[in-house]
Amino acid sequence: EVQLVESGGALVQPGASLRLSCEASGFSFSTYWMSWIRQAPGKGLEWVAHIKEDGSEKYYVDSVKGRFTISRDSAKNSLYLQMNSLRAEDTAVYYCMRQGQDWGQGTMVTVSS
Amino acid sequence: DVVMTQSPLSLPVTLGQPASISCRSSQSLVKSDGTTRLYWFQQRPGQSPRRLIYWVSNRDSGVPDRFSGSGSGTDFTLKISRVEAEDVGVYYCMQGIYWPHTFGQGTKLEIK
Numbered sequence: 336e337v338q339l340v341e342s343g344g345a346l347v348q349p350g351a352s353l354r355l356s357c358e359a360s361g362f363s364f365s366t367y368w369m370s371w372i373r374q375a376p377g378k379g380l381e382w383v384a385h386i387k388e389d390g391s392e393k394y395y396v397d398s399v400k401g402r403f404t405i406s407r408d409s410a411k412n413s414l415y416l417q418m419n420s421l422r423a424e425d426t427a428v429y430y431c432m433r434q435g436q437d438w439g440q441g442t443m444v445t446v447s448s
Numbered sequence: 449d450v451v452m453t454q455s456p457l458s459l460p461v462t463l464g465q466p467a468s469i470s471c472r473s474s475q476s477l478v479k480s481d482g483t484t485r486l487y488w489f490q491q492r493p494g495q496s497p498r499r500l501i502y503w504v505s506n507r508d509s510g511v512p513d514r515f516s517g518s519g520s521g522t523d524f525t526l527k528i529s530r531v532e533a534e535d536v537g538v539y540y541c542m543q544g545i546y547w548p549h550t551f552g553q554g555t556k557l558e559i560k
Binding site for chain 2: 370372379380381382385394395396397430435436437438439440441
């Protein structure tokens with residue numbers, strides 16, 4: 336059974352940094368592209384970042400370019416999202432997703448003073 | 449970015465009746481390999497999204513056959529043949545060919 340478990344969400348002040356993690360199990364992690372999707376409270380879904388199977392290609396939505404970095408560690412079957420210079424508009428539930436198919440339960444990030 | 453436009457945004461349906469959601473993309477979603485990268489997701493209240501349909505019309509494992517997808521190029525439709533109580537939630541279309549991948553605004557299905 337595919338499992339994706341996110342962690343690392345928190346309440347932080349504007350300008351702070353945060354690192355989200357997603358621990359994957361139940362599939363061969365190194366053979367799937369992975370993504371982070373977010374959903375602001377009461378709003379729709381927004382694709383944040385994507386990383387190829389081997390980490391060689393990464394894509395970001397414009398609003399996070401230069402602030403967020405997606406990475407993966409196949410030895411730990413884990414996906415990460417390093418978020419710097421956080422803004423109020425980054426407040427959302429962040430989901431880890433496997434190749435457009437399987438989703439985690441999400442982790443909440445709140446940016447507020 | 450490719451804009452995905454869904455209609456309607458709110459869909460009240462009587463139990464047992466059909467429902468239909470339209471999704472239109474601002475660019476063709478046909479990939480060079482001939483596949484069309486249009487997906488449908490369901491998000492039930494308080495839950496994570498779940499993929500229902502991939503590549504326009506292919507149902508994911510475990511998805512009831514009352515759900516069907518159709519369309520081509522830039523115009524797509526998700527149909528539910530007979531709505532059940534468990535179908536309440538928000539439905540999103542998504543394009544998976546251009547970066548960033550983009551979602552429609554969501555269609556909220558509720559029972560009348």
